[in-house]
Amino acid sequence: MAVWQLLIIYEIVPIVLWGFAWYYENSYSQFPDTSKGFKTKCSKENEEIWNYANKTAAKILNITAIALFIFIAITLIMLPISFIFIAIIIVISIVISLLIINIMIRRKVKYTR
Incomplete structure (x- = not known):
């Protein structure tokens, strides 16, 4: 397969990640209704944390x-790197970014209690 393909x-x-970031930034629902947005157990506690979770998820993504x-x-x-290696890097970076988002939300919950 050609490099350009x-x-x-x-x-x-990355384009899909930008789509999720836009969604979390602009299209999340208001607090009592948590049907649309970045959902975690911690992010559903109050309105401030719900807004923070969605804005943080958008920035990190x-x-x-x-x-x-x-x-x-x-x-x-430019580099002759295996295509499987690139796929592994993509998966690892997405998992790490989701972990960072969850850690930041937990810290916010811990400091607001």
Whole structure:
């Protein structure tokens, strides 16, 4: 498969992350109704934490998407790295960003109690 085809396929992941970030930033529901938004056990406690969770998720996902977009473009065009290695890096970075979001929400809950 050509490098440009793989570049387009792999760059779909950061674009989807940007979509989730936009959704969490602009389209989450207001507090009593937690049907739309970044849902965790901690984020459903009160309105302040609900808003903080969605804004934080949007910021972290934006940062992750930008970093992945640049990383994928550079590695596929300039470096001879295995495509499976790139896929593993993508999965690891998404998992780490979700863990960071959950840790930040838990800290906010801990300090507001």
